[in-house]
Amino acid sequence: MPKWFVPLAAVTALMFAASPFLIANAPYEATMGLVQKIFYYHLPSAWVFLLSAIVCGIASARFLFGGSPRQDRLAYAAAELTVLFGAIVLVTGPLWARKAWGVWWQWDVRLTSSLMGWMVAWAYLLVRKYGGPGSDKLAAGLALFGMANVPFVYISVNYWRTIHPATSVVPTLPVDMGVALWFAVACFLLLFVLLLRLRVYLEEQRARLDALYLSLDE
Amino acid sequence: MHCIFPWMNSLMRVLVLLLLLVSSPAIAQQPAPDQSQQPKQTDEFVPISQLPAQDQLPAAPLLVTAYAFVWVVFFAYVVSVGRRLTKVQHEVERLESDIAKRT
Numbered sequence: 001m002p003k004w005f006v007p008l009a010a011v012t013a014l015m016f017a018a019s020p021f022l023i024a025n026a027p028y029e030a031t032m033g034l035v036q037k038i039f040y041y042h043l044p045s046a047w048v049f050l051l052s053a054i055v056c057g058i059a060s061a062r063f064l065f066g067g068s069p070r071q072d073r074l075a076y077a078a079a080e081l082t083v084l085f086g087a088i089v090l091v092t093g094p095l096w097a098r099k100a101w102g103v104w105w106q107w108d109v110r111l112t113s114s115l116m117g118w119m120v121a122w123a124y125l126l127v128r129k130y131g132g133p134g135s136d137k138l139a140a141g142l143a144l145f146g147m148a149n150v151p152f153v154y155i156s157v158n159y160w161r162t163i164h165p166a167t168s169v170v171p172t173l174p175v176d177m178g179v180a181l182w183f184a185v186a187c188f189l190l191l192f193v194l195l196l197r198l199r200v201y202l203e204e205q206r207a208r209l210d211a212l213y214l215s216l217d218e
Numbered sequence: 219m220h221c222i223f224p225w226m227n228s229l230m231r232v233l234v235l236l237l238l239l240v241s242s243p244a245i246a247q248q249p250a251p252d253q254s255q256q257p258k259q260t261d262e263f264v265p266i267s268q269l270p271a272q273d274q275l276p277a278a279p280l281l282v283t284a285y286a287f288v289w290v291v292f293f294a295y296v297v298s299v300g301r302r303l304t305k306v307q308h309e310v311e312r313l314e315s316d317i318a319k320r321t
């Protein structure tokens with residue numbers, strides 16, 4: 001593992017421990033009150049979910065056209081993180097919606113396209129695990145589809161009728177809310193980098209193991 | 219003819235009448251006071267059980283569940299990757315020692 005990993009992990013852990021205090025001090029939203037504070041973890045996890053799908057898609061494209069196993073390992077790691085952060089988005093969102101909208105789920109375009117992106121990431125992992133020989137390239141094709149879905153998820157709230165808040169909410173946040181949000185975003189981004197590196201390291205070790213088995217057979 | 223305002227002379231009465239005529243459209247065009255900013259008069263008592271679902275729910279359990287879920291998922295994932303990594307590293311070490319013995 002690189003030298004920066006442990007210090008960065010310590011900084012990230014401290015930041016995550018501090019984040020609830022900043023969030024608690026942020027003002028209550030006028031119409032939703034306390035439950036709106038889910039936003040401070042929901043939005044950063046949604047951004048990292050989309051970022052992870054993009055990383056997976058780009059690495060898969062580079063693997064498909066360049067054939068680099070390093071890019072394949074990166075794509076595999078990013079796909080798993082897409083599932084992880086997608087699960088957080090798809091659980092915290094309904095918990096917030098239950099109070100704010102009166103329902104757990106709406107089949108509107110933002111929620112449905114997010115669910116679809118999450119299912120594509122699941123499909124990637126399942127194809128890699130059970131697809132047999134050649135599944136890496138088939139999964140890479142799925143990752144491209146998952147990446148193409150990302151802009152659709154992001155802009156959907158601005159073009160279709162939906163009860164999900166629009167993207168214009170973030171630039172108009174008051175300072176107290178903005179500080180808590182951007183701190184949480186920094187926490188989630190650092191955690192994403194750390195988990196991605198850790199997961200890539202696991203894939204590197206697996207590749208090393210495969211190479212050892214091959215050398216043993218020879 | 220008796221006047222209702224005996225202290226007004228005829229000129230004053232004409233001026234007041236003109237003033238009323240001129241100002242009445244302006245008064246009529248003034249916006250009505252904003253009803254939405256005033257609290258509504260209570261005309262019935264509604265039991266809390268009849269409120270919409272989102273108004274009945276306490277927010278705190280939802281908030282705590284959301285934050286607890288995030289922390290538990292992160293912790294579980296780090297433990298999961300750590301266990302997988304330990305397993306693979308032990309196997310790598312075992313194979314390396316096997317190869318070293320053979321050579």
